[in-house]
């Protein structure tokens with residue numbers, strides 16, 4: 649039975665990766681910074697490992713000894729994505745780990761170069777660490793999580809104004825995969841040794857922004873005014889403008905993802921869903937139907953509903 653260590657096991661994605669791995673019969677070591685009674689009451693094949701990537705490779709070593717695959721679903725800035733994951737990789741090398749899935753779970757970020765997206769750059773820098781590693785890298789690309797893409801940071805939906813905004817002509821298909829589907833694919837990929845030294849692209853559904861707008865109108869039963877915010881060059885200019893004034897990358901990074909999604913450089917290629925026939929991704933319409941627009945908008949856009 650394969651033993652997998654999951655870093656970021658308390659996160660939105662990592663916690664579901666743990667569940668999916670257990671469902672597939674793997675032994676799972678969940679790296680957590682603060683253990684809770686909830687987690688310790690869990691599954692016979694689940695071991696809690698208390699640790700922080702900031703503890704360094706010596707401290708992480710005991711958690712990876714005997715592990716075949718490391719999956720990282722951590723989130724953070726360079727101290728986590730570059731420095732912290734490097735410590736985990738060093739520990740994995742010493743522990744004889746065969747493969748590591750880094751915390752990418754993004755658009756096809758290797759489809760574009762440095763300087764396009766500040767968060768992708770962190771992941772590209774970490775990917776370079778595998779060039780001299782004994783641990784094989786498996787990167788998982790899934791496109792955008794609808795849970796985030798339809799949230800306030802992306803500025804696509806504005807429930808108070810009743811608008812759906814699009815940059816460009818909205819006719820190029822984009823890649824959308826829910827967090828639960830990403831977790832299901834990732835567990836399958838973690839247990840698939842053929843994925844060593846590969847970037848594996850899997851997807852929930854590919855559809856254009858105009859199709860997404862129509863699906864949202866159908867499922868929500870209300871009109872969402874389509875707002876055309878400008879061309880992709882206008883979008884690039886808006887990103888540069890915000891970079892001068894922003895107090896945080898959150899103010900422009902979503903637009904950096906969008907420009908690469910809408911110009912096609914971040915589009916998934918060679919999609920491998922057929923390699924994982926037991927994962928049935930959720931169509932966007934089904935996801936949206938379960939989304940319960942009014943309650944969800946109230947939850948993710950609290951200011952608009954206060």
Ligand SMILES: NC(=O)c1ccc[n+]([C@@H]2O[C@H](COP(=O)([O-])OP(=O)(O)OC[C@H]3O[C@@H](n4cnc5c(N)ncnc54)[C@H](OP(=O)(O)O)[C@@H]3O)[C@@H](O)[C@H]2O)c1
Nearest residue numbers: 656657658659660661681700701722723751753754792793
């Ligand atoms: N494609 C998309 O649209 C999209 C959208 C969002 C996220 N993502 C990606 O999905 C991945 C997971 O994101 P998420 O939303 O699931 O993140 P999340 O819910 O914020 O969870 C982050 C996890 O990382 C852990 N962590 C952070 N720093 C750590 C450290 N120094 N040592 C050990 N653990 C640490 C956190 O532990 P604590 O619980 O202790 O804080 C938590 O378990 C990331 O790569 C993110 O970029 C993709």
